[in-house]
Amino acid sequence: MTLALELLELATRIARDAGALAHQRRQEGVTVAATKSAAADIVTAADREVEAFIRAELARERPEDGFFGEESAAAEGQSGITWVVDPIDGTVNYAYGIPAWAVSIAAVEGPADTASWTALAGVVFNPVTNELFRASRGGGAWLGEQRLSVTSDVGEAGGLVATGFGYDPATHAPALEQLSRVMPVARDVRRIGAASLDLASVAAGRMDAYYERGTNPWDHAAGALLVSEAGGMLGGAPGGRPGKGMVIAAGAEFFPVLDAILDY
Numbered sequence: 001m002t003l004a005l006e007l008l009e010l011a012t013r014i015a016r017d018a019g020a021l022a023h024q025r026r027q028e029g030v031t032v033a034a035t036k037s038a039a040a041d042i043v044t045a046a047d048r049e050v051e052a053f054i055r056a057e058l059a060r061e062r063p064e065d066g067f068f069g070e071e072s073a074a075a076e077g078q079s080g081i082t083w084v085v086d087p088i089d090g091t092v093n094y095a096y097g098i099p100a101w102a103v104s105i106a107a108v109e110g111p112a113d114t115a116s117w118t119a120l121a122g123v124v125f126n127p128v129t130n131e132l133f134r135a136s137r138g139g140g141a142w143l144g145e146q147r148l149s150v151t152s153d154v155g156e157a158g159g160l161v162a163t164g165f166g167y168d169p170a171t172h173a174p175a176l177e178q179l180s181r182v183m184p185v186a187r188d189v190r191r192i193g194a195a196s197l198d199l200a201s202v203a204a205g206r207m208d209a210y211y212e213r214g215t216n217p218w219d220h221a222a223g224a225l226l227v228s229e230a231g232g233m234l235g236g237a238p239g240g241r242p243g244k245g246m247v248i249a250a251g252a253e254f255f256p257v258l259d260a261i262l263d264y
């Protein structure tokens, strides 16, 4: 078995267990534990518990690897592999009981930096719908037995475009201005509230595109691999790669249209 497939197998097992734990905690009731970058940027006790669970499982199975997660301090490893983890992506949905949140786990090679890493394996698991999206480098993107591919032709109506607005109020006015430029090429827009699921939706052909400014590496590491393995294009900033400055994902035909319009 290749290293990428080995990492994918481990990520899949841990994501399923972590998702079951998060789902159980959701059913028991959710309380907000703290706010982070803004009043709307919340963390629940479950986010912390689920990340601690994932981290402990990874440390047990692959003690030489690094860790880069949303809720705890990053740690460098010695193996060249780093795990990039969002225990609950879509925390606001989770807190409100909206069934659009996911466990996102990626294994990347190289520096723990979106500008230079190479993703080897990625899993996005929504425990409410029981959908587990997975991809390994060179091995395609999959939902169960179904191989995923992005849409190719958005047609005259334009693309169905997913986006998000982030938590920083200072970015909202420019984001709305950007959205007004996207609308003429969009059939419609969706703001689902979990970047990892937006990217998984692009990979699965449920959306034609996704873009967002201000996301963190753990929001898009696994989802970006899903999109590229499903034949999609990725871009953004810094460095023309998905990053804090911008993430764009779409099929080859629609990508350049969106990329030019966004003008980030």
Ligand code: IPD
Pocket (backbone or CB within 6 Å): 070, 086, 088, 089, 090, 091, 092, 164, 165, 166, 167, 192, 193, 194, 195, 196, 212, 214, 215, 216, 219
């Ligand atoms: C958030 C979600 C949301 C996106 C935010 C992210 P979190 O992740 O992915 O869709 O708009 O930028 O921070 O905080 O729920 O893990």
